[in-house]
Structure formats: structure tokens, C-alpha cells
Amino acid sequence: MPELPEVETIKNQLNEIMPIKVLECTQSKVISGIAHTPIELSGRKIIAVHRKGKLLYFELDKNEFLLSHLGMTGGWRIGKEKPTDPNGVKHNHLCIKHKGGYLSYVDPRRFGHMYQLDKLQTQEKLDELGVDLKDKAYTPEYLSTTIKKYPNRQIKVHLLDQKLYAGTGNYIVNEICARAGVRPTRRNKSLTKDEIIKMHKATAVVIDGATQTGGTTFQGGYADTTGSKGNGVGHLVVFYQKICQLCHETPVKKLYLAQRGTYYCPKCQK
Numbered sequence: 291m292p293e294l295p296e297v298e299t300i301k302n303q304l305n306e307i308m309p310i311k312v313l314e315c316t317q318s319k320v321i322s323g324i325a326h327t328p329i330e331l332s333g334r335k336i337i338a339v340h341r342k343g344k345l346l347y348f349e350l351d352k353n354e355f356l357l358s359h360l361g362m363t364g365g366w367r368i369g370k371e372k373p374t375d376p377n378g379v380k381h382n383h384l385c386i387k388h389k390g391g392y393l394s395y396v397d398p399r400r401f402g403h404m405y406q407l408d409k410l411q412t413q414e415k416l417d418e419l420g421v422d423l424k425d426k427a428y429t430p431e432y433l434s435t436t437i438k439k440y441p442n443r444q445i446k447v448h449l450l451d452q453k454l455y456a457g458t459g460n461y462i463v464n465e466i467c468a469r470a471g472v473r474p475t476r477r478n479k480s481l482t483k484d485e486i487i488k489m490h491k492a493t494a495v496v497i498d499g500a501t502q503t504g505g506t507t508f509q510g511g512y513a514d515t516t517g518s519k520g521n522g523v524g525h526l527v528v529f530y531q532k533i534c535q536l537c538h539e540t541p542v543k544k545l546y547l548a549q550r551g552t553y554y555c556p557k558c559q560k
């Protein structure tokens with residue numbers, strides 16, 4: 291599933307072609323499984339693309355927004371021609387024709403969500419999400435306060451809460467715990483001030499590392515707007531690793547927390 295670094299990569303690439311005027315917008319027969327409102331883009335202008343957490347929101351003219359959550363396998367493709375790869379043709383649910391070419395939404399498993407909303411409704415959707423991990427408001431104090439609010443939660447499960455931390459996801463929180471030297475199974479109340487500061491620092495390392503390499507994919511779910519899968523796997527220290535890439539000697543242990551694969555180094559993480 292695309293997490294913050296992947297959605298950030300897609301947003302940056304989309305902004306390279308913005309603004310555009312929509313000449314024509316065609317939609318698949320099954321778009322209603324994804325779009326929760328009618329999508330009416332023909333003749334409209336797309337000014338810029340923004341992101342909060344894993345939610346993309348396209349700024350349209352007339353104070354409207356197109357919200358796009360990619361779900362498991364959703365993605366946007368930019369091209370001179372309509373997408374021609376197998377997924378592109380079969381799973382192209384929305385295709386925007388503009389002067390420079392085509393912008394398409396592809397989603398083989400159709401777990402994505404889309405809405406076309408006015409400014410107020412958009413703000414309501416954004417307000418449902420917590421502080422974005424790249425936002426200035428994500429401070430050590432914010433992390434500490436929100437951790438202390440839920441003393442009995444396990445830290446890894448806690449960090450997945452989108453209402454507190456917009457943009458986290460399974461690989462991100464595994465990596466934050468690893469780089470901070472904290473076992474994912476620890477209860478929030480056991481964390482020291484020093485460990486929370488380390489987790490805050492680790493967040494930027496994990497997010498920036500993955501973003502600079504164009505995102506990360508594990509089971510083929512993510513591709514950027516060019517269809518590239520990113521090189522972020524090389525940046526991981528425990529997630530999907532056999533040997534810990536911090537100490538380079540200890541086999542990584544795997545367990546399940548809240549049904550999600552959880553990886554840690556028994557030597558580096560206390």
C-alpha cells in the first residue's frame with residue numbers, strides 16, 4: 291500500500307504538469323466503486339496537487355477539489371498517450387485528456403476512493419486526519435503528548451493511528467521503531483523521553499530516505515506516475531530484511547501485531 295513517501299512522490303510528479311485544462315474526462319463503467327460523488331472534470335482547470343497523509347487533493351477552479359486516496363493499488367499515470375501497459379488498459383478508471391497528453395487513474399483492485407467536493411467539505415475530510423508526518427506541527431512534544439494519551443497501547447500499533455499521525459503505514463512504523471532502538475511490542479507508558487525524541491528524529495530519516503529514492507513497494511502494489519516502482523527498499527533496516535541493516539549481524543525477528551507483519555532486531559531494539 292502506498293504510504294506517505296510514495297504519495298509524496300506521486301504528488302511532486304503530478305505538479306510538474308500542473309496547471310492543466312481538462313479537455314475531456316472519460317470514466318470506466320465501474321468508477322462508482324471508487325468515486326463516492328459524481329466526478330465532473332470536463333472543461334475544468336486543475337491548478338495544483340496537494341497532500342495530507344496518504345490523501346491527494348487536486349485543487350480545481352471554482353473552489354472545488356478532487357480528493358484521491360489510492361487504497362492498495364491505485365495510482366496516477368502521466369503520459370503523452372493513453373496508458374498502454376496491461377494494468378493501464380484494463381484498470382484505467384478515469385482518463386483526463388489535456389493539451390500535453392493524458393493523466394489517468396489506474397487501480398487494479400479498486401480499493402481507492404475519490405470525491406469531488408467543495409472547499410468546506412474538503413476541509414472536513416482533511417480535518418479527520420491527524421498531523422502529517424512532514425508538517426512542522428509534528429514535533430517531539432506532539433509525539434510525546436499523543437503517546438502519553440494512550441499508555442496501554444503497543445507503540446507500533448499506536449503509530450498507525452491516522453487520526454494522530456497522517457501518512458504512517460506498516461513499513462514506516464516498523465522502520466521508525468528500529469531506528470529509535472525501540473521494540474514494536476513496547477507499551478506506550480514504558481517509553482522514555484529520550485526514546486520518544488529518537489522516534490521523532492527517526493521519522494524524518496525514514497520518510498526522507500524513502501521519498502528521495504522515489505518510494506518503496508513490496509508486493510507490486512505501488513508505482514509512481516511513470517510506472518516506476520521506486521528504489522526505497524534499499525533504505526530499509528528491518529522491514530522485509532533477513533539481517534538487521536543497523537548492526538549487520540543479527541537475524542531480524544518477525545511477528546504479527548494487529549494482523550500486520552512486524553519486524554525487529556532483538557539486539558538493536560530494547
Ligand SMILES: [Zn+2]
Nearest residue numbers: 534537555558
Ligand atoms: Zn541490529
